[in-house]
Amino acid sequence: MNATQPTSRTGGVVATLALAGITAAIMQTLVTPLIAELPQILDTSSSNASWVITATLVVGAVCVPVFGRLGDLVGKRRMLLFCAVPLVIGSVVCALASSVVPMIVGRCLQGMGMGMVPLGIALLRDVVPQEKLSSSIALVSASMGIGGGLGLPIAAAIAQYADWRVLFWGSAALAVAIGVMIWAFIPDVPPAAKGQRFDLPGALGLGAGLVCLLLAVSKGGDWGWTSGTTLGLFGAAVVLLLAWGFWEIRTTDPLIDLRTTARPRVLLTNVASVFVGFGMYAGMLITPQLLQFPEETGYGLGQSMLAAGLWMAPGGIMMMIVSPLGGMLTNARGPKFTLVCGALVIAAGYGLSMGLMGTAWGLMLVTIVINSGVGLAYGAMPALIMGSVPVAETAAANGFNTLMRSLGTSVGAAVIGVILSQMTVTMGGHELASEDGFRTGLLVGCGLAVIAAAIAAVIPAARRAAGAGAATGTAPAPKEPALEG
Incomplete structure (x- = not known):
């Protein structure tokens, strides 16, 4: 990092990148309150309407590693500004849509904005002082979970009390604001891989x-x-x-240097990321359903979408609180230790759910514990990655790690969906997921979090020259202390 970088400017950079990540995550949960109404709104079938969600997921997964590499080649600030453009355009297209095709097109454009997260994490390595790097990485990395946790109740409130198009006009305004902040606060750092080909x-x-x-x-x-x-x-x-x-x-000049990703430290971090992503998403899928299922089932809590979102909102807030604490833990014990702790806290949250899933207060506590673990784990993973790859591959490697998390959530959604569809009860002529199905899904999340902790525990310690960061004019990622072996 440039030693003359003002502290106030650094604060503006971190705040901007965290808000950019939160905005990108909100785009994913934006339509959740509208799922049941989308077929009627768009005059289409339920199967076609489901593409409104699938399109964002697929486009985001494809763009994240590609945009990460482009950030290394042409500059991270330039790519951050580029990502803001489809967020704005996609939101406007969705706000004006009256049929399923333009809505899917708009959602594809919104999915491109997910590239902001790995770009922002990688940029921190260039501009943030070493003493603040761990906490900054933790906050920006956890912004995906924070945006998901806070975005749901906000979107539910708007959908319940205003026209659905307000959701997308609001997201367009938010994306414009983020673009302006990127322009104003993010410095133009020379690309680390300048001269290499795409x-x-x-x-x-x-x-x-x-x-x-x-x-x-x-x-x-x-x-x-x-x-x-x-x-x-x-x-x-x-x-x-x-x-x-x-x-x-x-x-x-590959898109992803597979020789680097095959190094045990990077490989095991990415594998653990898949399991952490699965572990996080299992709760995000099951908790709102338990909150909203009819009380007549004997295990549902009969909450509205808005109420369910509000019960889950403290989890997003807790992730925001825990992230900088995770950075402090990383500074003290190293990112590997923080990742293991995060995965174990996620597992503990699922364990608590076995006795607390019968009340809204209990589920809120479970969400708080799980999201605390996610905040720790999500902050540690990019720190591990950046401590193990060349500076010229920072954004691309973070993009690949973000992709691994996304694959974990996608597989998690599919597996939990299969469990809930196979373990059902029939009530009033309708087939509903059973209490045993929900318990099984939560136990699966617990088990996979334990597996993530076990994988993280065998990640080898960093072996890196102390002057590596200084040689390139950038701040090194947080290094692990010798006690991790």
Whole structure:
């Protein structure tokens, strides 16, 4: 980092990047309160309306690693500004939409904004003082969870008391504000990989493979897990991703340096990220359903969408509180220790749910504990990654790590969906997920969080020259103390 960087300017950078991440995450939860009404709003079938959610997920997953690499090549500030543009345009398109096709187009554009998160995390390495780096990384990294936790009750309130289009006009205004803040507060740091070429074949290959994989995972429940379409997409994903990997290890200036990602420290962090993403999302799917299921079931709590969002909001607030504390823990014990602690706290939250899922207060406490663990884990993962990759690959490596989290949430959504659809009860002529189904889903989340902790526990310690960061004019990522071995 430039030693003359003013402290006030640093604060503006961190606040801007955290708000950018929160905004990008809000775009994902924006339509959640409208799910049941989308077929009527857009005059289409439920199956077609589900693409309004799937499109954002798929486009976001494809764009995150690509935009991360472009940030290394052309500059992170430039790419952050670029990401703000489709957020604004997509929000306006959705606000004006009266049918499903323009709504899906708008949601695809909003999905491109997810690239802000890894770009912002990587930029911190360039501009934030070493003593503030861990807490800043933790806050910006956790912004995805914070945005999801706070976005749901806000969106539910708007959807309940105002026209649904206000959701998208509001998101457009928010995206404009973020773009202005990026322009005003984010410094233009020279790109670390300037002069290298962009790997277009690699970007297209990874994009095609991810589209096939995520469509199969996201829509397999609707199409049938053994249908020709689902199996064909899984098969195509395997072929495309293997071909992509073959290309990446043989080309100069790859999109993702697979040799770097194969290092045990990076590889195990990314694998743990998949399990943490799954563990986080299991609760996000199950808790609102338990809150909103009819009381007549004997286990539902009969809350409205707005009330359910408000019961879950303290979890998002707690993540915001815990993130800087996680940065302090990382400074004291290293990011590996913080990641293990975060995964264990997530597991503890799911364990508590076995005795507390019968009341709204109990579920609120469970959400607070789980999100506290997510805040710790999400802040530690990019610190581990940035301490293990060359400066010229920082944004690309963070983009790949963010992709691993997204894959975890996508697979988690599919697995929990299968569990709840298979373990059902019939009431009043309707088939509903059973209490045993919800308990099983929560126990699965607990088990996977424990697995994440076990994987994190065997991540090897960093081996890095003390002057590595100074040699490049950037701040090194947080280093782990010798006690981690």
